[in-house]
Amino acid sequence: MQRVIALLLTISAVVFVESKATSPDPDSFDVEPPVLIPNRDDEKAATTEPSAARDVDLAKLEKEFERAKRSIAGLDRLLKIGALSKVEVEQRRLRIVHLEFDLANARLVAAKEKMLEKDGQLSAGEIAKADVTPTENSLALAIEAAHAASTKRQQADIDAAEANVHRQEKLLALGSARKSDVARAAQKLAELRAQKN
Numbered sequence: 698m699q700r701v702i703a704l705l706l707t708i709s710a711v712v713f714v715e716s717k718a719t720s721p722d723p724d725s726f727d728v729e730p731p732v733l734i735p736n737r738d739d740e741k742a743a744t745t746e747p748s749a750a751r752d753v754d755l756a757k758l759e760k761e762f763e764r765a766k767r768s769i770a771g772l773d774r775l776l777k778i779g780a781l782s783k784v785e786v787e788q789r790r791l792r793i794v795h796l797e798f799d800l801a802n803a804r805l806v807a808a809k810e811k812m813l814e815k816d817g818q819l820s821a822g823e824i825a826k827a828d829v830t831p832t833e834n835s836l837a838l839a840i841e842a843a844h845a846a847s848t849k850r851q852q853a854d855i856d857a858a859e860a861n862v863h864r865q866e867k868l869l870a871l872g873s874a875r876k877s878d879v880a881r882a883a884q885k886l887a888e889l890r891a892q893k894n
Contacts, residue, residue: 755803762796769793784864787857794853801839801846808832808839851893858886 769789775781815832818824862882868874 755800755807758796758800758803762793762800765789765793765796787860791853791857794850798846798850801843805839805843808836812836851889855886855889855893858882858889862886 772781772786772789776783776786812829812832815824815829819826819829862879865874865879865882869876869879
């Protein structure tokens with residue numbers, strides 16, 4: 698009986714040592730749980746056509762912009778009942794301006810790519826000059842929209858920085874802020890105004 702027990706102990710010790718020797722990590726399991734966030738670089742490498750990826754980004758931006766525009770409709774009511782603070786409402790409105798800017802730039806990039814494609818076809822003799830004119834017009838409209846969105850974004854950033862300076866000054870007067878907070882807000886406002894000029 699003692700032989701059987703000794704043999705079982707020896708076998709279990711050998712199995713335990715072998716299982717530890719094959720596992721590089723002593724705390725790892727035989728079955729690893731799946732990775733919660735997969736490697737996103739592999740997904741990006743899987744797309745073969747770069748213009749298709751940009752089209753997806755453009756469509757994603759358009760959906761996000763439309764969703765943000767719909768969500769802003771009730772902001773004043775939420776502010777009035779106290780569900781949102783004034784700062785949150787200002788940030789959501791600023792986010793819409795930034796999304797509009799990003800969308801205009803994405804459309805400009807798409808229009809430039811389309812124009813380059815038409816230009817290549819024109820130089821190869823595949824299409825006539827009249828076929829390029831609509832693409833040129835859409836590129837001009839995209840450039841104009843991008844400039845307007847850029848100007849609107851700069852002004853919105855300056856307005857938000859001015860509101861932040863006033864807010865920090867009021868908080869300083871109440872004793873809830875420091876002079877460094879006011880100075881930092883004023884410096885950011887000055888930087889934004891310098892960028893505009």
